Amino acid sequence: MNILELKNVGLTYFSKNGETKALDDISFDVKNSEFVSIVGPSGCGKTTILSLISGLLSPTKGSILVEGQDAKISNKIGYMFQKDELFEWRTILKNIYLGLEVQGKLSEEAKLRVDKLLQKYGLWEFRNSHPSELSGGMRQRAALIRTLALQPKIMLLDEAFSALDYQTRLNVVDDVYKILREEKIASILVTHDLAEAISMSDKIVVLTKRPAIVKSIHQVNLLDIPTPFERRESVESKKLFNKIWEELQ
Amino acid sequence: MKNVIPQSKEYAKYLSKAKRTKIFIIIIQIGILLSLIGLWELLAVTGAIDTFIMSCPSRIVTTIATIAASGELWLHISTTLYEAIIGFVIATALGTLLAMLLWWNETLRRILDPFIVVLNSLPKIALGPIIIIWVGIGTASIVLMDVLIMVIITTLTMLAAFVNCDNGKILLLRSYNANKFQILTKLIIPNSICDFIGVLKVNVGLTWVGTIMGEYLNSRAGLGYLIVYGGQIFNLDLVMASTVILCLLAAVMYFAVAWIEKIIKKRYNN
Numbered sequence A: 001m002n003i004l005e006l007k008n009v010g011l012t013y014f015s016k017n018g019e020t021k022a023l024d025d026i027s028f029d030v031k032n033s034e035f036v037s038i039v040g041p042s043g044c045g046k047t048t049i050l051s052l053i054s055g056l057l058s059p060t061k062g063s064i065l066v067e068g069q070d071a072k073i074s075n076k077i078g079y080m081f082q083k084d085e086l087f088e089w090r091t092i093l094k095n096i097y098l099g100l101e102v103q104g105k106l107s108e109e110a111k112l113r114v115d116k117l118l119q120k121y122g123l124w125e126f127r128n129s130h131p132s133e134l135s136g137g138m139r140q141r142a143a144l145i146r147t148l149a150l151q152p153k154i155m156l157l158d159e160a161f162s163a164l165d166y167q168t169r170l171n172v173v174d175d176v177y178k179i180l181r182e183e184k185i186a187s188i189l190v191t192h193d194l195a196e197a198i199s200m201s202d203k204i205v206v207l208t209k210r211p212a213i214v215k216s217i218h219q220v221n222l223l224d225i226p227t228p229f230e231r232r233e234s235v236e237s238k239k240l241f242n243k244i245w246e247e248l249q
Numbered sequence B: 001m002k003n004v005i006p007q008s009k010e011y012a013k014y015l016s017k018a019k020r021t022k023i024f025i026i027i028i029q030i031g032i033l034l035s036l037i038g039l040w041e042l043l044a045v046t047g048a049i050d051t052f053i054m055s056c057p058s059r060i061v062t063t064i065a066t067i068a069a070s071g072e073l074w075l076h077i078s079t080t081l082y083e084a085i086i087g088f089v090i091a092t093a094l095g096t097l098l099a100m101l102l103w104w105n106e107t108l109r110r111i112l113d114p115f116i117v118v119l120n121s122l123p124k125i126a127l128g129p130i131i132i133i134w135v136g137i138g139t140a141s142i143v144l145m146d147v148l149i150m151v152i153i154t155t156l157t158m159l160a161a162f163v164n165c166d167n168g169k170i171l172l173l174r175s176y177n178a179n180k181f182q183i184l185t186k187l188i189i190p191n192s193i194c195d196f197i198g199v200l201k202v203n204v205g206l207t208w209v210g211t212i213m214g215e216y217l218n219s220r221a222g223l224g225y226l227i228v229y230g231g232q233i234f235n236l237d238l239v240m241a242s243t244v245i246l247c248l249l250a251a252v253m254y255f256a257v258a259w260i261e262k263i264i265k266k267r268y269n270n
Helices: A046-054 A092-102 A108-120 A136-148 A166-182 A194-200 A235-248 B009-045 B057-069 B073-104 B106-121 B124-135 B139-163 B167-175 B180-191 B193-217 B223-232 B236-268
Strands: A002-015 A018-031 A035-039 A061-066 A077-080 A154-158 A186-190 A203-207 A212-219
Touching (some): A002 A186, A018 A046, A018 A061, A035 A046, A046 A061, A046 A154, A077 B167, A092 A108, A092 B180, A108 A136, A136 A166, A186 A194, A194 A235, A203 A235, A212 A235, B009 B057, B057 B236, B073 B106, B073 B139, B073 B193, B073 B236, B106 B139, B124 B193, B139 B193, B167 B180, B193 B223, B193 B236, B223 B236
Parallel strands (some): A035 A186, A035 A203, A154 A186
Antiparallel strands (some): A002 A018, A002 A061, A203 A212
16 A cells, blocks of 8 residues: 655746756655655755655645645654754653644653663663763764654665764664564655665655656665664675665766 | 772872962962052052052051941941942843844844944943933942943843754754743743853843942942042052052952852853
């Protein structure tokens, strides 16, 4: 079943300097608990697609449906940014409560759920620490739990690993991948890193340069390999890398 | 990470050195103050300076004691202190509220921008006669002068802090469908706490400027009044004595703000 459907979505920006057609015609689906990556030349509007799905922007044409409902009113989407955006004046626990507080959902039940997530993903001892006391990888994990606390059906990852150093990054990718699979959340990753996209995804959407249309969609068949780290080494992923690389040239 | 470090010999040595440096600095500071006072007194006693123009520490103390004996010391101190504190509180609160209003409404911000810039560069003392004619003489006009001196710069500083908030964090809250009020209370205000402390520290100095300036314009009591009065009758002892008391009050108020800063910083872990 499709949890998310984009149909002929287009977006034009208006500014004093004129109008910019960012997205021309974008259509693709995301199935339940599927992991989809969006790649394309820089400036082609990848992040814009995430803003549209999350309802931060409205498309100028086409429609975006989350479980058959308009994305603008849907409350089922979690968003992870390049930076963890943790608030330094709040403890890790209070940071994780942020979304629940804003949406008026900070019930005893929700608190228990957060406690379980903290324990499960190794941040329990750090719940009363402030963000500056944590390493980059732990901070990104805290940001992930903050998003999971709202029980999203779809997770949007906007270059979510780019701010981390390479070694931390490989570990965090494995971490986040495992968590998202365990929680059975459909995910959309936007990234410049083609190898990273291939290592995590079930499906890859390749965009053209601006105004973007969908150039091609590739299925990735690596499910028998458990972690993104190991997938990077497989022959299949290298073949796919070369194929998409050529398309992007 | 806050680890408890086991006390090694080197660490104990490091700590004692830091402590000794701190004590050394305090001793030197007190030393400088005492030698300046001593030198001043010495020059006065030997007749190297004219105490009629320069006054001297012993005469300052005598003057303060005389005012205190007449029972008027507290009247003057409390008058000025009251004006300074009321002005400080009103200007800081009003300026911060105005900044919030301007943050909230961008159109209003753009409309008022040129007016605020002009008001900021206007020397407020020029408004003295207008203030007196409009609100009359007395405490109200002094406090108003004091508030005028602080409020615009408070508004501008806090507005800059509010507007400069990291866009990514705003986007995060918007992705939770947060409304504008939630963005203000959960992000903008706590994020600007450091700037607010900066404003408090600037205002705690400015409020004395405003109050004394107000008292120069018109007053029947207060330290500014004593200074003007002392100047008019050429009683430099009175002028110096009032200035010394003013210094002490300003220091006390500064430390009060430093204490507030400590509490706020502890609460917000900045």
